Amino acid sequence: MDFSAYPVIDHHSHPWSFDTKEITKNFFLSVMNMGGLSPEEAKDPEKLIHSEFTPMGRQIMHLMAGYLECSPTLDEVIEARNKRSRGDYQKYCKDLFEDANIEGLFVDDGYSEVSVASDLSKRDFEDFEKTLSPVPIRRVARIEPRFQAAVDASKDYQDFVQRFDASITDAVRRQRAIAFKSIIAYRSGLNIQKPSEAEILKDYKRSKAYRERGVKNIRDWYIRRIIGRCKELNASLHIHCGMGDVDVVFDRCNPSQLYELLKDRETWDTKIFLIHGGYPFSQEGAFFANALKNIYIDLSEMIPFASVVGAIDKTTQILDMAPPSRVVFGSDGVVLPEIHWAGAKIGRRVLEQVFQKFVGAGVYDEDEAHRAAKMILFENAKRIYLPW
Ligand SMILES: [Zn+2]
Numbered sequence: 070m071d072f073s074a075y076p077v078i079d080h081h082s083h084p085w086s087f088d089t090k091e092i093t094k095n096f097f098l099s100v101m102n103m104g105g106l107s108p109e110e111a112k113d114p115e116k117l118i119h120s121e122f123t124p125m126g127r128q129i130m131h132l133m134a135g136y137l138e139c140s141p142t143l144d145e146v147i148e149a150r151n152k153r154s155r156g157d158y159q160k161y162c163k164d165l166f167e168d169a170n171i172e173g174l175f176v177d178d179g180y181s182e183v184s185v186a187s188d189l190s191k192r193d194f195e196d197f198e199k200t201l202s203p204v205p206i207r208r209v210a211r212i213e214p215r216f217q218a219a220v221d222a223s224k225d226y227q228d229f230v231q232r233f234d235a236s237i238t239d240a241v242r243r244q245r246a247i248a249f250k251s252i253i254a255y256r257s258g259l260n261i262q263k264p265s266e267a268e269i270l271k272d273y274k275r276s277k278a279y280r281e282r283g284v285k286n287i288r289d290w291y292i293r294r295i296i297g298r299c300k301e302l303n304a305s306l307h308i309h310c311g312m313g314d315v316d317v318v319f320d321r322c323n324p325s326q327l328y329e330l331l332k333d334r335e336t337w338d339t340k341i342f343l344i345h346g347g348y349p350f351s352q353e354g355a356f357f358a359n360a361l362k363n364i365y366i367d368l369s370e371m372i373p374f375a376s377v378v379g380a381i382d383k384t385t386q387i388l389d390m391a392p393p394s395r396v397v398f399g400s401d402g403v404v405l406p407e408i409h410w411a412g413a414k415i416g417r418r419v420l421e422q423v424f425q426k427f428v429g430a431g432v433y434d435e436d437e438a439h440r441a442a443k444m445i446l447f448e449n450a451k452r453i454y455l456p457w
């Protein structure tokens with residue numbers, strides 16, 4: 070199988086900034102494990118050696134050595150990279166994206182609105198679009214900062230609801246968001262219920278007073294509220310599922326925890342994307358993408374944060390159940406454009422191996438395997454989120 074000719078639309082990613090125009094070896098290593106290393110941690114040789122040998126760090130370094138035509142040692146790769154990136158960073162990024170044939174990016178505009186262990190700093194979406202992104206981008210509006218801003222600015226609960234609703238409308242109508250993304254798996258977990266009004270009000274007061282993370286009732290409320298609003302605004306919902314940074318609510322991040330929410334008919338008219346495929350709980354997510362008509366799976370984070378070997382296994386498990394029309398490629402690229410770039414290269418490689426197995430087993434013939442790969446790499450994203 071050879072899918073190298075197909076372009077990619079990256080369904081889940083984050084912006085990067087001019088700060089990474091030139092990087093050090095330690096900085097590179099500091100983003101090669103889940104959640105990265107803080108500048109303080111990156112000074113510790115024992116922590117750095119672990120980062121140096123993560124599968125993610127190794128496979129990206131080897132790909133970069135090939136692209137930059139230097140020997141595969143980190144010192145040489147970083148030197149060759151800086152030599153090309155320091156003069157004209159925009160051009161360097163454009164060249165990278167052309168090399169990986171990336172046509173477009175979905176960009177999560179979120180940042181950490183409450184204090185957490187490893188946070189994502191605020192990066193202006195429009196500024197990224199105008200100054201640095203080499204390709205057209207689409208905004209995915211993070212719910213949690215909008216929720217917290219509405220709580221903080223509100224006089225009372227009614228005022229909060231109005232402000233929250235207005236910010237959701239604004240995200241689509243003025244900020245051109247095509248989807249909303251929730252990281253409730255990092256706040257109170259995915260076991261979303263139907264809280265009573267009294268419970269929601271109590272949580273509103275706690276959130277207003279303390280900006281608490283675990284205000285489960287009001288968070289469950291906003292997910293259901295958004296699902297209703299998505300239907301009206303013609304937007305989709307992205308839900309972070311599975312692991313991520315260490316402060317995820319680990320025992321409540323498995324997509325199976327979404328069962329109560331997803332089996333509720335009130336949610337069936339909104340397209341819901343299980344971001345990261347629920348990695349490492351990929352089979353649970355794939356079940357929903359088969360059994361329910363509105364559930365989709367995104368492959369980001371696993372590709373390229375896990376090794377190609379593991380990503381082949383997990384993608385096989387996803388495609389064992391989920392039809393390819395429900396699966397979208399994504400990288401979760403963040404901080405460095407090389408992560409988006411490596412994601413596209415690795416994503417094709419993973420799909421080639423997976424579909425080779427399916428063709429060998431008689432599940433699909435070669436033509437169907439190519440059709441399926443095209444759907445996953447770019448067609449589904451274009452079809453679902455028209456107009457691209
Ligand atoms: Zn992400």
